Amino acid sequence: MEPVVLRTERLVLDQPTEADAPSIAEYCRDPLFERWLTTPWPYEPRHAEGFVATLVPLGWTTGTEATWAVRTRDDGPLIGVISYRTLRCDVGFWLGADQRGNGYMREALAAVVQWVFVSGDVPRTDAVTWEAMAGNRDSAAVARAVGFAFTGTAPSSHPVRDGSHVPSWHGVLLRSHDGEQARASWPEETRL
Template identity: 40%
Template sequence: MEPFVLATDRVRLSVPTAADVERVAEVCADPEVARWTTVPSPYTRGDAEAFVERFVPDGWRDETAFTWAVRAPAASDGPVLGMVGMTREGAPGTDLSGELGYWCAPDARGRGLITEAARLVVDWAVDPEGLGLAVVRWRANVGNWPSRRVAWKLGFRYEGSLRRFGQQRGVLVDSWVGSYVPHDPRVPNEPWPVEAPAA
């Protein structure tokens, strides 16, 4: 599949390019990105090059992982504000599933941009004219409240916590998991947890 652009009046999603390597390296070296994602740590420019030059194009070519850089609207070459990706699993002729993932640059947090971007990607992923997924899953390390809030806003149903379910740099970690199926309302399906820290 050839990469394509998704956009609203608030965000533009386009495939990261070689011009984004320095910015990706800078953002992925942020302690919060390292804490909650599976990126290498410490993160180097070589890691960013491998991500942009191999992981991203290979995923699009094989139609297994679709990755977009989040940018300001109409800024085709604007700086990376975040990253959103969707994986796809399943054999042809069977129900397909996917997993949503994302991270946000420190200077772009708190503006709702990742929620907007992730909504675009989920909409495309469950559309029969897109990937036609039967379910999209979300997973985050226990304690990653910003990630959980994005999934909550998008209408993902929180399914619970699984012990040592996630893999992070060779260590098994407890994970929150959630799911979204086509025709679920695109709004929160339950109150925001009272135990969540104040924003």
């Protein structure tokens, strides 16, 4: 699979490069990443360098994972990362602390889901899944805003740093989703 660039009204999603590694390393030292994400901790520059030099290109080449840098303009600084993994048809994302609250990740996630459903670049699917550790209301707010339906709390699909599968919130966005029904599916505990 060849990397593709996605554009929205305010964003450019393109492949992260080695020049982005320092920003990734800085953002991934956010204490919220230790709590809510499975990224290495403590996060070091070598992790970011390996991510952009090896993991991102390998995902595109093998067709297993499409990963984008989120930017507010062409050649702008990286403000976050979003990925779509083809094996589980799931998405993962994060946004730098100084960029939160602007609706950027909702916009990026909507663009990625649209690409998954219509591009033909990845195997056809009628559902994209999302999950976050139980309690991660910010991630839930993004998924809910894009139209994902809450499907319950269950062990995480991806192991956390100690190899365990912690309780996680799960959601799905169907190609033929009903937005009103999806919004109503989210329990109060998932809301900000």
